[in-house]
Amino acid sequence: MEPKSSFSLCVVAAAVLQLLLLAPSLAAAFNYADALAKSIIFFEGQRSGKLPPGNRMTWRGDSGLRDGAQYNVDLVGGYYDAGDNVKFGLPMAFTTTMLAWSVVDFGKFMGAELPHARAAVRWGADYLLKAATATPDTLYVQVADPNQDHRCWERPEDMDTPRSVYAVTKDKPGSDVAAETAAALAASAIVFRRSDPAYSSKLLHAAMKVFDFADRHRGSYSDSLSAFVCPFYCSYSGYHDELLWAASWLHRASNNVSFMSYVQVNGMQLGAGDDDYSFSWDDKRVGTKVLLSKGFLKKKLQGLQLYKAHSDNYICSLVPGTSSFQSGQYTPGGLIYKEGASNMQYVTTATFLLLAYAKYLRSSGASVVCGAKDVSPAELVALAKRQVDYILGKNPAGMSYMVGFGARYPRRLHHRGASMPSVRAHPGRIGCDEGFAYLHSGAADPNVLVGAVVGGPDASDAFADDRDSYGQSEPATYINAPLVGALAFFAGTAKSTN
Known part of the structure; x- marks a missing residue:
């Protein structure tokens, strides 16, 4: 065998180094595959409706089986957003979008968990499809009066507070929640x-109709339904961001040029020129920019350069050492x-977003421009x-903030079902007021x-494992959904040592 030239050796070495940087912990500190599996199981604990035989959160039971019945509409199913028993449409739709994005971009890393991840997407999509198509020019956006719900501490299987139904229409618009749907x-x-093309086509057709409804009848659902969605899930950012976000997803799903034209014509009016530094169930601006930057980086689509520039600004705000841009804050523990x-x-x-953007940059050989400094995709992966x-536990408290992962994790969640005896352990009903004894108890959750x-620690890395401290101890579907994609990436690119 002839020896390789020094040039060839350098090329090989550079390729190996790049691989090592993009999967920065081949000797990983954590079992990411186990964390991924658990992050998906969580959604089975948040299910509303008739639970399937294989539901793996075995202490849960059926709930909300007559949701919508009094209005002659089937609204059974979907997810409870957090520790209560309300089905809020805006965070549920965002949760479903992020679960889907996790599968679309990182599904190849999910291995045996891919069917479970798809099932989690489908549970949300099935409900949203019913909510969007049950009645013409109507989108059902919420089940249960949150003010009444929050006056009780009840298991979902026991709840007897009003299961009121709320909708947006052309006369009471809700472009934010409709576009997110x-x-x-x-x-x-x-x-x-690929796995179910007939279902996919049905979803896409409904998405187009709901987007048209959101765009033609503009307004915020926070105005139309203020007494029932605020202060719980007010749309503080307005509805412009959701319209641009939805059009971007519709273009990616359909490859229909009309949706890209919508983005190009309406982008500036809908906030494309604004720099923004957080991404959430409420504010989709930076998520949209990262999503659209893929079109610019891979396909060089005209009019999308702006989205790459603003995505860079957001990413630079997170990268330590880019101080002229940095607006992101970190706790002492990082x-x-x-x-x-x-x-x-x-x-x-x-x-x-760090990982998705790193993927899009890497596919086109690009980097993040932070002033005079170029930041590589590998650096974004390392930060993520x-x-x-x-x-997962590498923090000053030595605590995993994922329940059931590691030896030390939160034991007192602000979550009705987890904090009370299950219907299997205690078949008798536990009433509204009776349940508050469990909320205020210092005992560990009977159900994991x-x-x-x-919600996590404070700015000083301190965490109160206390049900009454809901800002820290309450879980939520929209916390987990983006993490599913991140965990999939590391599960697929890093070897575990434990």
């Missing part, structure tokens, strides 16, 4: 394009810190890994809500 249906259509309550939702969305590792990621 369109995004969720479109993203889900991509997930099932966790991204944006808000005081339920901060972990911003951590998981930022982590997802530090956030994931913090969540496997995979739930809680």
